[in-house]
Amino acid sequence: MPSSEVVKQLEYLFKPEAVAVIGASRKPKKIGYEIVRNLLEYEYQGKIYPVNPKAEEILGLKCYKSILDVPGRVDLAVISVPAKLVPAVLKECGEKGVKNVAVISSGFGEIGNVELEKEIVDIARKYGMRLLGPNIFGLVYTPTRLNASFGPRDVLPGNIAFLSQSGALGIALMGWTILEGIGLSAVVSLGNKADIDDADLLEYFNADPNTRVILIYMEGIKDGRRFMDIAKKVSKNKPIIVIKAGRSEKGAKAVASHTGSLAGSDVIYSVAFRQSGVLRAISFEEAFDWARALSKLPPPKGENAIILTNGGGVGVLATDACEEYDVKLLDMPEDLMEAFRKYMPPFGSPKNPVDLTGQASEEAYRGAFEEALRDPRVHSVILLYCETIITDPVLLADVIIDAYHNAKEKKPVVVNFVGGEASDKAMRKLEREGIPTYPTPERAVSALAAVYRWARYSGHI
């Protein structure tokens, strides 16, 4: 299918005018109930049609005996019936002219039922439907307030599209992003990837104006060549972050027991990712650390980073991390050192890291930060702070936010505050204002390094 066709059809998956839930249930905690409830309570604005031959009404919505009884057009059917009933249900969807189906049901390829899986794909193809799954927890698209999943409800809006091959981990991470205050454009459970796969979704989210970063938890891919070709193209436009599990020999075996995927040679994956501009993260913590930076920050215009700090120790740790992650520290010109000297006591250090010392006030930070944002030789800023009794972290956050938003030129800035509750509160405030924050200097630098890797691949620098 040409990519424009893929995008066109998947528009109806993420922006459906009407959703049918086949196998809707009246019983709380049942999957067919939770999906209807999530659709309602996340305030999806389109029509919702529960389908269940035994119910009149579910959660206040009129219930239909079959999708064929539904009065209007249906763009997405979410199917949660026993595996053996799925083919019949799919045929009805096809007759109805449904555009996309999300098959929640399990009991297909993942337990060896390969024939049944092939059968449902054939039916979908015959009717021109695209099929997500089977064996999935659903999908979420925050711009249309569509939560067609049985995962947590209150997914925060943002511009990171998160795709997961693992169900339990995907659901758990939905909850985790809410806890961490991370906004998402979409959550897609990929399951067995019988039809719609990573590559299709790369095409879609590449075209989606609501998505800036695509983050994938992956155990294996079937068509590696196609993934690479598409990833190569998409990476030039939007960053792709992949957590590819099954790196180790035993991990690869565990993948086989889990999703039945062939984990494949890890070296081949690594090379393929590098060649196609994909940023490979080891843990989901790292992946989302990077995604937050990449989704919020502009690409840098050059290689030269600067570290601003009030603590020599974190300055050193960040310097070590810059070398480790290949972030280049600006070799400080004399005049710039002079400029920074204005904001520090005589025993401060205007070299890079710029150490404003523990005596630095909010205004000293403002002066130094504005200098860094103004000077064209500085391309990015690593702003560090150790909580002291001299500064109020929340006031400092306000100063940083103010300077950042008022800067003439946007530069990438990553922040790490080390301290107690006040620092934590300050970081949450910075984060909400579009400045990514990290609990350690190393993680801040690692995120900036990801921004740099993508900027280099995509030709920004």
Added chain:
Amino acid sequence: MPSSEVVKQLEYLFKPEAVAVIGASRKPKKIGYEIVRNLLEYEYQGKIYPVNPKAEEILGLKCYKSILDVPGRVDLAVISVPAKLVPAVLKECGEKGVKNVAVISSGFGEIGNVELEKEIVDIARKYGMRLLGPNIFGLVYTPTRLNASFGPRDVLPGNIAFLSQSGALGIALMGWTILEGIGLSAVVSLGNKADIDDADLLEYFNADPNTRVILIYMEGIKDGRRFMDIAKKVSKNKPIIVIKAGRSEKGAKAVASHTGSLAGSDVIYSVAFRQSGVLRAISFEEAFDWARALSKLPPPKGENAIILTNGGGVGVLATDACEEYDVKLLDMPEDLMEAFRKYMPPFGSPKNPVDLTGQASEEAYRGAFEEALRDPRVHSVILLYCETIITDPVLLADVIIDAYHNAKEKKPVVVNFVGGEASDKAMRKLEREGIPTYPTPERAVSALAAVYRWARYSGHI
């Protein structure tokens, strides 16, 4: 000084009967005020003598013109007067028979005033006093409720001794440990290490029954040979974790600007640490991840770890991490697989990782976890959980706590729950009950790997 002498004298540093604060102040936010306030409000039970020639009373305490006017014995004098006045004050301390001095004042070696630093050390030696600092934020010892610092007050009691060469980072991390719920036995600011150094404190905390793990932020050491000799001995008894900053070339230069230490060749440090059983952490996050495990868990009796999970994805990630960090996964005997099968549906996997599947209830976890704790072929457990609608994370935490405390044999267990608020709450509960928890499977495995490295070095396995 022989090590028994060191320990004997430093007893008076951490368990003084009376503390004098020389340079005590009436003005809030002044260092000499904050230290007196911390001593009072952290409820130190010994006598507190503020010394300030210009004040009658500070924070309700009678103030003395000189330490020589103080009526009783003084075990610790905390000195916060301008650098040039320190020698005279020290002489008075010597005359008074003070056993230990903590010199908060800066303006010595760190700004090139090497002569003055030598002078104060000579005075201390002449009078048989040990000197902590200069250029420090003070010290805390939680068992005696001694907070003689100008850092955060409510340091949580625990059994990790934390030593920091960096002031700002040390203070900030005090606040961070409170936020993170990490308990400490001591916080010691090392500053310029003019007299008391890392090696002395290793001797002390090795003998201290309230300390199980020693964690050091280090930029450089003067007497590497002595540090190694002592660390080698101490590591056999208690784990030592070191964050050695200045790993990179630019980082080493930044160290020189910061504490004036020679960072030295990083390779030499790495080798020295390895040979002396020191666990080298890269970030403070990693260091405290390890310290929490090492301070709470018993050493394992053998190499074989087992992964229990309800999510295949996190199981795979943990498996990869085991290979990366050198944690050996038990090759599952048939009979043990049979035993685990009882706690999972037919599509679960009893191999290692043991995948109880997303359908696992709290009781399934209980059964499998008890099995793992009971079977002598299992030496440690990596317990993972992805939040689902089927289980309540807090109830699951209760089940884990119950099984752990009732197990006949104690084995190391590390836990990772992935999910939202309820999972976060559950992990805090586990943590309080002595079971270390981590936000990702990789960090849980990394912590268990540290436990293994120490157990191997110290001859437990």
